[in-house]
Amino acid sequence: MATHSRMPVLRLVVASALIAVLAGGTAVASPESVDEKVRNALQLDQNTERGATLYAKHCAECHGPRALGSASRVIPALAGQRRAYLVKQLTDFSELERASREMHSVVAKPELGNEQAWADLAGFLNSLPRASFPQTGDGRDLELGEAIFQEQCASCHQDDGRGDDDGFIPSVRDQHYSYLVRQMRTIASWHRLNVDADLVRYLDSLDTDEATAVADYLSRMRGPIQDHDRMNSDGTTNN
Numbered sequence: 001m002a003t004h005s006r007m008p009v010l011r012l013v014v015a016s017a018l019i020a021v022l023a024g025g026t027a028v029a030s031p032e033s034v035d036e037k038v039r040n041a042l043q044l045d046q047n048t049e050r051g052a053t054l055y056a057k058h059c060a061e062c063h064g065p066r067a068l069g070s071a072s073r074v075i076p077a078l079a080g081q082r083r084a085y086l087v088k089q090l091t092d093f094s095e096l097e098r099a100s101r102e103m104h105s106v107v108a109k110p111e112l113g114n115e116q117a118w119a120d121l122a123g124f125l126n127s128l129p130r131a132s133f134p135q136t137g138d139g140r141d142l143e144l145g146e147a148i149f150q151e152q153c154a155s156c157h158q159d160d161g162r163g164d165d166d167g168f169i170p171s172v173r174d175q176h177y178s179y180l181v182r183q184m185r186t187i188a189s190w191h192r193l194n195v196d197a198d199l200v201r202y203l204d205s206l207d208t209d210e211a212t213a214v215a216d217y218l219s220r221m222r223g224p225i226q227d228h229d230r231m232n233s234d235g236t237t238n239n
């Protein structure tokens, strides 16, 4: 991951401005140590059974028994999400690089604040069937949403929204509308420090109607994912 080298000055300015908010006065981890933890976790063997046990004990109460999230509580679906992205987010929460009161107290538990736990949880979550019917928006501006997504976002998130493990890019399909809208707003206001400045600019450039149109379009994406690693011989996927 080279996200930090591309935006060192801006990152430092923003980091110092947000340290108090995010960390309550505790020093934020250095970017090198965050990247190293992500890399280490991705190299470990994943024990998905242990991931399932940890999930049932510590996560299901909020993210749901099948990791489909909750639209009304604005809790994301995690089922089928990219493994590399999941590991990076758990590390970011743990290192206070991403804001979230709920997730900070989760990863503060000794059983959950380590690389093996992140590897096991990510392996388990990635293996789950995706949400088939996430919450959608009002359906009014789907053409606008499609045009913006395919022009400005698909180069990274892929035209079917499936994301990409190599770039730590999340799947943005099979996700609740309310969560997508909220993340597009919060990323634009630097609630995540360990991100490329370009992403913040892309999301900040959308007005409210555009952001809700894209989120609505994404929440309605259906059909097989064009992911050859996971595709059956008839072109369908298990997810």
Ligand code: HEC
Pocket (backbone or CB within 6 Å): 054, 055, 058, 059, 060, 061, 062, 063, 074, 075, 076, 078, 086, 089, 090, 099, 100, 102, 103, 106, 112, 121, 170
């Ligand atoms: C108290 C409720 C709660 C519990 C328990 C909880 N989460 Fe979360 N989780 C949330 C909320 C709320 C968010 C959204 C944070 C935000 O708005 O940025 C979230 C976000 C996430 C994300 C980011 C998803 C994305 O698409 O970026 C991951 C990954 C995650 N949680 C994993 C877990 C795992 C694994 C566990 C158990 C070890 C867990 N969570 C337990 C509430 C919870």
Ligand code: HEC
Pocket (backbone or CB within 6 Å): 076, 088, 148, 149, 152, 153, 154, 155, 156, 157, 167, 168, 169, 170, 171, 172, 180, 183, 184, 192, 194, 195, 198, 199, 202, 203, 206, 214
């Ligand atoms: C340069 C590549 C790139 C482009 C272009 C891009 N994204 Fe992303 N996006 C990312 C990466 C990388 C992340 C994960 C950030 C992190 O690690 O926290 C992300 C995260 C997100 C998330 C949060 C997902 C979650 O589960 O929390 C949403 C929503 C999103 N992008 C939507 C968009 C939209 C809409 C556009 C177009 C306007 C867009 N992105 C353009 C790379 C990109």
